[in-house]
Amino acid sequence: MGRDHSSVLGQDQEAAIGVVGGGTMGASIASQSLLSGLRTTVIEARPDAASRAREHIIATLGRARSRGFTDISAEVVDQNLAVVVDYERLEGASVVIESVPEIVELKRDVLQRIRLVVGDEVPIGSNTSAIAIGSLQQGVAGAENIGGLHFFNPVPASSLIEIVVGPSTNEATVAVFRALAERLDKEAIIVKDAPGFATSRLGVALGLEAIRMFEDGVASAADIDQAMVLGYKHPVGPLRLTDLVGLDVRLAIARYLEQTLGDRFAPPELLISMVEAGHLGKKSGQGFFGW
Template identity: 40%
Template sequence: MAIEQVGVVGAGTMGNGIAQVLAVAGIHVVMIDVSSEALEKGVATLTGSLDRLVSKGKINAEARNAALARIDTSVEYQRLATVDLVIEAATENAELKTRVLRQIESVVPSETIIASNTSSISITALASTLADPSRFIGMHFFNPVPLLPLVEIILGLQTSHETAEAVRELTLRLDKSPVSVKNSPGFVVNRILVPMINEAFFVLAEGVATAGEIDTGMKLGASHPIGPLALADLIGLDVCLSVMDVLMKDFGDSKYRACPLLREMVAAGHLGRKTRYGVYRYE
């Protein structure tokens, strides 16, 4: 099927980034969130991102304006009634995502594909909450969405071949690189990456080195473009903790135990860049 209109539920970091890349690729977007304030903030963020692309010569002003014109916003799920695909980008919480997905399914046509941008939650389990699980799939973008080329396409046990092919074709149209993976806790990237970040918190908590020294060591010693603790701040410490908890619950292996320091910082609301305070402080 040809995907020309896409709904994005969630105007936060991931949602507005996904909306941006869709709009730049020439696709009409309907971005949904619970409040007009959240939507305004999301549009302001993606507008700033587009402005930076213009200043760097990546796109011209005409392309920026055209992309913004393709984005509509609403607090009403009924606005999704005409879209070909809906991408859920709500907070990484299984109960919340289930409620959102059921609400999406109640308003979209039977042929509309429903995808989740979850970074760790079982696609098979989420699909099972829908009346038609064959049209459900995982479409995991990476932050920052406009810059990182990877999209993990996760097939649940029930996902149809037609659904997978349509999403893969769309991913290529967005100038992204799709990687198809089987449904598994954390999928591929986060199953490897987030436990590494978690271990960096253990090293920090034990006083083996400072945060800056840990990050410098991994950048210079392992050729990582960003240190694990700075990356945690970029991802969001709450998201990292959620991924670790999913891995621990689903695998039942103590190697996935979240570092107490990570859990404590999340409890304090020190979530990283989005709160301007995580491992590091941000102005």
């Protein structure tokens, strides 16, 4: 009988999480994991990227501590956090979260590398925004223990995790993901595997239409956002959210959804030209707004 990973997630001393990919989302997931008392190992591709990810995580937790959101000490963070390039350090993890760019082949390769270390029974969650989980399960050992774990940026400030059930995902894995969501103080929704799931499909549709409106001169970026914030009680407008997510990320998701769901997700020319110009949003300093 395999290890009960959902049970382990409730035990402070034993629970360990692996995160592969220490970019914006991976670092944010790792920060929340540490805030929840989990030993956390982040895998990056290169030593310089690992150093940047570690600095990002430590800075995030430092800001949270200075603002009174947590009392986690720097010593505890140092004790519970490892940011490395060696996949072997994932051994012993109760759950591993893949958070690399939205490229099917890359994600599938990462899943296979994780499997070689942790075995077939350890649940792996893919933090994909739109890629069908079934396409990631193909050819990967232990496919029944792979599903979607879609987090939202910034993870510590978000209350939602979207659990996506792939065609091979079993109930035990869903139970582990539910337990992880609870441990991370998040609310989980369960979604059937489909391109874009629930959140990205709706969010990208709104974001693309907002870009088209701005492109057509219907209103300024600020006023389009205010329409949704004040009129529909959205916490942030669709154009500012696009800046936060990254215009390149939104473009990649739109192109994937266009291929799988049709022309209604075709990216506007303005989005394409902004990405080509390097105006990627907050991470580049310029998007629909200046940062």
